[in-house]
Amino acid sequence: MDHLSSNAVRSARPAILGFAGVLFFLVIWQIIPALGLIDPTYFPNATDTLTQLAKDLGTASLWKDIADTLIAWGLGLAIATVLAVTFGTVIGLVPFLRRATHTTVEFLRPIPSVALIPLAILLYGFRLQAALLIIVYASFWQVFVQALYGVADVDSVARDTARSFGLTRSQRFRSLVFPTALPYLITGIRLAAAVALILTITAQMFIGTPGIGRSIIFAQQGANWVEVYALVVVTGVLGLLVNIVFRAIERRVLRWHESVRGEELL
Amino acid sequence: MKKVAATALAGVVALALAACSSSPTPTETTGSPTPAPVDTNTSTPMETFDVRVAALPIAETGALWAAIDEGIFAKHGINIEIVPAQGGAQAIPALLSGDIQFAIGQPFGPFRADAQDLGVVIIGDYADSLKTGKDVNAVVALNSSGIDGPADLAGKSVSVNSLGAAGDVTIMKAVEDAGGDPKSVKFVEAPFPEVPAQLDAKNIDAGWVPDPFMSIVAGGAGHIVVHPYQATIPGLSVLTNITLQDTIDKNPALVAQYSAAMKEALTWASSNEDAVRAALVKNLEIPEEAAAGITLPTFTFDLNVDDLKQLADLAVGYGVLEAAPNFDRLIKQQ
Numbered sequence: 001m002d003h004l005s006s007n008a009v010r011s012a013r014p015a016i017l018g019f020a021g022v023l024f025f026l027v028i029w030q031i032i033p034a035l036g037l038i039d040p041t042y043f044p045n046a047t048d049t050l051t052q053l054a055k056d057l058g059t060a061s062l063w064k065d066i067a068d069t070l071i072a073w074g075l076g077l078a079i080a081t082v083l084a085v086t087f088g089t090v091i092g093l094v095p096f097l098r099r100a101t102h103t104t105v106e107f108l109r110p111i112p113s114v115a116l117i118p119l120a121i122l123l124y125g126f127r128l129q130a131a132l133l134i135i136v137y138a139s140f141w142q143v144f145v146q147a148l149y150g151v152a153d154v155d156s157v158a159r160d161t162a163r164s165f166g167l168t169r170s171q172r173f174r175s176l177v178f179p180t181a182l183p184y185l186i187t188g189i190r191l192a193a194a195v196a197l198i199l200t201i202t203a204q205m206f207i208g209t210p211g212i213g214r215s216i217i218f219a220q221q222g223a224n225w226v227e228v229y230a231l232v233v234v235t236g237v238l239g240l241l242v243n244i245v246f247r248a249i250e251r252r253v254l255r256w257h258e259s260v261r262g263e264e265l266l
Numbered sequence: 267m268k269k270v271a272a273t274a275l276a277g278v279v280a281l282a283l284a285a286c287s288s289s290p291t292p293t294e295t296t297g298s299p300t301p302a303p304v305d306t307n308t309s310t311p312m313e314t315f316d317v318r319v320a321a322l323p324i325a326e327t328g329a330l331w332a333a334i335d336e337g338i339f340a341k342h343g344i345n346i347e348i349v350p351a352q353g354g355a356q357a358i359p360a361l362l363s364g365d366i367q368f369a370i371g372q373p374f375g376p377f378r379a380d381a382q383d384l385g386v387v388i389i390g391d392y393a394d395s396l397k398t399g400k401d402v403n404a405v406v407a408l409n410s411s412g413i414d415g416p417a418d419l420a421g422k423s424v425s426v427n428s429l430g431a432a433g434d435v436t437i438m439k440a441v442e443d444a445g446g447d448p449k450s451v452k453f454v455e456a457p458f459p460e461v462p463a464q465l466d467a468k469n470i471d472a473g474w475v476p477d478p479f480m481s482i483v484a485g486g487a488g489h490i491v492v493h494p495y496q497a498t499i500p501g502l503s504v505l506t507n508i509t510l511q512d513t514i515d516k517n518p519a520l521v522a523q524y525s526a527a528m529k530e531a532l533t534w535a536s537s538n539e540d541a542v543r544a545a546l547v548k549n550l551e552i553p554e555e556a557a558a559g560i561t562l563p564t565f566t567f568d569l570n571v572d573d574l575k576q577l578a579d580l581a582v583g584y585g586v587l588e589a590a591p592n593f594d595r596l597i598k599q600q
Contacts, residue, residue, distance in 0.1 A: 039466055041462075041463075121359045122360075124363060125318075126365060223478045224551060
């Protein structure tokens with residue numbers, strides 16, 4: 001019984017801590033403009049911002065913005081994932097290709113996606129495709145690099161064993177390469193999901209495709225600071241939800257994996 | 267080999283993106299719009315065009331939104347869609363990509379494009395600064411800054427929204443005319459919405475802004491130092507209608523109908539300011555009180571080319587432009 005109650009406390013602890021963290025953050029937010037550390041005109045306090053947000057939640061335009069943002073994000077992440085898993089697997093499995101592309105990958109990877117905005121507009125104009133180019137470019141590398149290392153990480157003893165047992169190429173892929181790469185891929189996709197969301201908002205701000213990012217710019221142009229921060233809160237909440245969803249997927253897909261099993265033992 | 271892989275990757279990304287597009291080939295650079303699908307009947311006297319126009323999300327665009335609601339563009343067979351793009355510099359790549367057919371932008375974009383002979387032309391005016399009274403933009407400073415007139419800007423840091431354009435050029439001229447050293451002004455780039463906060467934080471000494479920011483500073487702890495347009499080239503064009511020479515050549519009917527519509531829209535807007543302000547509240551989410559106080563420009567389609575030449579000459583004089591643009595090539599008033 002002692003064991004049970006301590007378990008209940010343990011499982012509730014992250015939620016309590018999370019709630020306390022949010023509360024602490026809100027208090028700090030409320031205090032900063034009140035103390036005049038930042039002029040409240042340009043940085044509205046938490047209550048004003050959340051009141052505005054509550055008002056916005058009753059409007060169709062905010063939900064349209066959220067939908068547009070999630071659509072661009074989802075499309076971008078899906079395209080990036082498919083491309084990255086395909087290329088990462090092929091290149092990762094062929095040592096020759098890996099060596100041949102290594103320098104190029106390390107050259108392309110650090111290029112900030114935002115720097116490609118003029119190119120994206122030149123190719124696609126102020127359209128969703130331009131935003132997708134920016135989103136896909138940034139999130140591609142997250143998954144690609146994980147896929148690359150994931151498929152190459154197969155335990156050599158396991159590989160030799162599979163060979164000596166005469167497993168076919170597809171059997172080896174299914175029961176050896178895939179399970180080895182999966183934790184890498186899931187991590188990559190979770191990181192890519194966050195990066196894709198950041199770049200979705202950025203693209204909307206600077207390319208002008210509809211969504212939360214564009215509305216932030218509009219509110220700035222109208223000197224409507226409360227609205228700016230209300231929308232910023234929305235992006236934060238979206239980021240949080242994306243992370244929660246992908247953590248859940250990770251736990252489900254990798255429940256057999258020691259990293260996840262280990263977490264539950266703690 | 268590496269290059270091939272990189273190119274292939276870029277190609278695949280581009281293809282994947284193109285695949286999810288329902289629009290015509292995005293890399294098409296003809297700039298010709300797709301006629302509305304309903305309008306395949308050649309017996310119709312006036313063709314209907316689907317047109318995408320880039321405009322900045324600023325107060326001036328209110329005239330366009332209001333005129334669209336008024337049905338002026340529809341009347342001229344222009345099915346217009348406003349693309350509220352941030353940053354005028356990006357309008358030209360978008361024109362070249364064929365995504366948009368027209369752009370409303372500051373004349374400096376076309377000036378620079380002309381230097382590279384990109385085939386960008388100005389087909390008409392859009393909005394002018396005001397010759398007298400409170401102008402549409404100003405250099406503002408805090409009352410405590412000790413900056414009272416343009417001569418005091420010498421040696422100070424002054425923000426403009428983009429360096430090397432009409433803002434810093436006219437400010438330098440205003441400083442020079444007031445007896446200050448124009449070269450000593452330290453220009454920095456700051457988006458308009460940031461200026462009030464940057465002034466308060468003392469990160470800049472003065473900033474160049476339009477409304478609502480001009481009124482926010484002047485109505486608070488600051489004041490207007492100078493209206494640089496009015497002080498140097500009174501009535502100077504703020505925004506112009508921009509397209510490609512290629513569009514004029516290949517699609518004269520489109521350009522003629524668009525120009526007729528724009529002309530009527532701007533004339534209508536100049537005598538219907540209330541509708542323009544209402545459109546701002548609706549489209550830009552500017553609070554109603556703020557929209558009421560915004561200084562609106564003179565809306566007109568008639569370019570004053572001499573003003574633009576004067577602006578280009580000033581820019582050359584201050585080393586902002588290497589050479590004046592070829593105005594015969596650049597200006598195609600419709």
